[in-house]
Amino acid sequence: MGVMDQVELPKPVRYVFNWGRKFSLWCFNFGLACCAIEFIAASTSRHDFIRLGVIPFAHGPRQADLLVVSGTLTDKMAPAVKRLYEEMPEPKYVISFGSCANCGGPYWDSYSVTKGVDQVIPVDVYVPGCPPRPEALLDGIITLQHMIQHESLPDRIAGRRQDAVTLGADAPLTLEGR
Amino acid sequence: MAGVLARRDRALNPEETEALLREHLGEQVLGSVVEFGTFTCKLAPEGWVEAARLARDEPQLAYDLFDSLFGVDAREEGFDVVAVLYSTSTGNRLVLRTRVPGGRDAPRLASITEIYRGADWMERETYDMFGVVFDGHPGLEPRILTVENFEGWPLRKDFHLASRAAKPWPGVKEPAELDEDGNVIERVPEIGDAPGPYELDKAMAAQAKAVIEQERVEREERERKAAERAAKAAERQARKEAKARAAAEAAAAKAAAAEADADQQPASSDEEDGA
Numbered sequence: 001m002g003v004m005d006q007v008e009l010p011k012p013v014r015y016v017f018n019w020g021r022k023f024s025l026w027c028f029n030f031g032l033a034c035c036a037i038e039f040i041a042a043s044t045s046r047h048d049f050i051r052l053g054v055i056p057f058a059h060g061p062r063q064a065d066l067l068v069v070s071g072t073l074t075d076k077m078a079p080a081v082k083r084l085y086e087e088m089p090e091p092k093y094v095i096s097f098g099s100c101a102n103c104g105g106p107y108w109d110s111y112s113v114t115k116g117v118d119q120v121i122p123v124d125v126y127v128p129g130c131p132p133r134p135e136a137l138l139d140g141i142i143t144l145q146h147m148i149q150h151e152s153l154p155d156r157i158a159g160r161r162q163d164a165v166t167l168g169a170d171a172p173l174t175l176e177g178r
Numbered sequence: 179m180a181g182v183l184a185r186r187d188r189a190l191n192p193e194e195t196e197a198l199l200r201e202h203l204g205e206q207v208l209g210s211v212v213e214f215g216t217f218t219c220k221l222a223p224e225g226w227v228e229a230a231r232l233a234r235d236e237p238q239l240a241y242d243l244f245d246s247l248f249g250v251d252a253r254e255e256g257f258d259v260v261a262v263l264y265s266t267s268t269g270n271r272l273v274l275r276t277r278v279p280g281g282r283d284a285p286r287l288a289s290i291t292e293i294y295r296g297a298d299w300m301e302r303e304t305y306d307m308f309g310v311v312f313d314g315h316p317g318l319e320p321r322i323l324t325v326e327n328f329e330g331w332p333l334r335k336d337f338h339l340a341s342r343a344a345k346p347w348p349g350v351k352e353p354a355e356l357d358e359d360g361n362v363i364e365r366v367p368e369i370g371d372a373p374g375p376y377e378l379d380k381a382m383a384a385q386a387k388a389v390i391e392q393e394r395v396e397r398e399e400r401e402r403k404a405a406e407r408a409a410k411a412a413e414r415q416a417r418k419e420a421k422a423r424a425a426a427e428a429a430a431a432k433a434a435a436a437e438a439d440a441d442q443q444p445a446s447s448d449e450e451d452g453a
Contacts, residue, residue, distance in 0.1 A: 075324070075325045075328075076323070076324065076325050108341055109339045109341035109342050110339070110341075111324075111328075111330075111332040111337070111339060111340075112323070112324060112332070115341075
């Protein structure tokens with residue numbers, strides 16, 4: 001990010017930047033289970049989150065601002081999510097969509113399911129439900145946009161550096177094995 | 179029939195299939211059963227590979243499609259391995275089943291990847307979930323379904339779920355927990371019985387328990403008061419009844435006395451008349 005994450009911008013400039021950011025969220029859908037279907041429903045014409053400035057189906061994580069983890073994250077998949085998240089450019093935002101991504105959901109006692117995506121990557125907005133309706137995702141996006149409008153980028157980056165996520169913070173997670 | 183190619187209208191029925199397998203494998207066929215429309219052939223582990231080869235290569239059987247392979251936990255007796263085969267020419271489905279030698283400690287079975295390439299990942303999955311080692315398999319490691327450093331065999335019945343140790347399953351376990359007499363154990367969990375691993379969970383559990391305790395105390399107080407009231411009312415009622423009874427008895431005695439008087443009076447008047 002260079003100078004932007006070091007220096008607090010003047011308020012009017014910050015307002016304009018944040019305004020621009022919140023209405024052009026290129027979204028990467030990490031669809032893992034049935035919640036992904038609700039995500040797709042939210043992107044189609046009836047619910048249509050493009051009217052909120054969310055542009056679905058970024059070409060890849062390197063072109064995405066928003067990561068929506070929708071579905072059951074397993075321990076086997078966790079390194080992939082971590083890597084994907086790390087490939088995204090700053091500023092990046094994460095929505096955890098559905099009970100499984102929030103906390104493990106109905107698989108709370110499973111041997112293979114990660115108990116919440118926030119064990120792997122930092123999450124900005126949690127959308128509860130099993131699965132949540134598309135309206136819930138719209139609500140989550142509006143909440144996120146509200147957050148973006150009022151945030152300060154240097155503070156966000158500093159917080160990111162301070163509260164490293166537990167899993168993979170001390171030893172790097174790889175796809176080849178931990 | 180010998181030498182005839184498999185065809186849909188000439189598909190062997192289960193009895194004929196078993197007879198054919200017995201003809202080649204002899205004692206290694208332990209038995210067969212038709213359940214839910216599926217023909218299952220039970221085999222000795224020594225005949226496992228040979229049976230698969232026969233099922234694929236025998237022209238009358240021609241089980242050319244490998245459908246699936248999986249393990250079954252047979253409790254103390256170890257593990258079963260089940261392979262499902264399908265014949266695209268006859269439309270028959272054949273299930274081969276064997277008890278893996280080695281018990282629970284070191285289950286080992288010969289691999290059928292030589293015969294069906296599709297068995298490769300199925301056997302890896304069975305290894306992942308049950309720890310059954312397949313001899314002759316091109317490579318069971320790294321683990322395919324779980325994380326590479328996963329410890330234990332999750333589909334074994336004696337596998338312990340870490341989350342369940344911290345928080346027991348709320349309610350009766352499936353299919354049901356039975357006592358010695360075979361009755362279903364009804365287990366109703368109470369709120370705050372099994373807090374989760376986090377401080378917040380414990381605090382919430384403690385709070386819930388306190389609320390329940392308070393409610394219990396209040397309920398007992400209410401019940402005690404109600405009982406007292408009821409006892410008092412009963413006492414009052416009893417007193418009233420006793421009074422009423424006494425009054426009735428007095429009235430009856432009075433009436434009897436009056437009657438006696440009345441009896442005497444006419445007699446005396448008769449006497450008077452007579453006099």
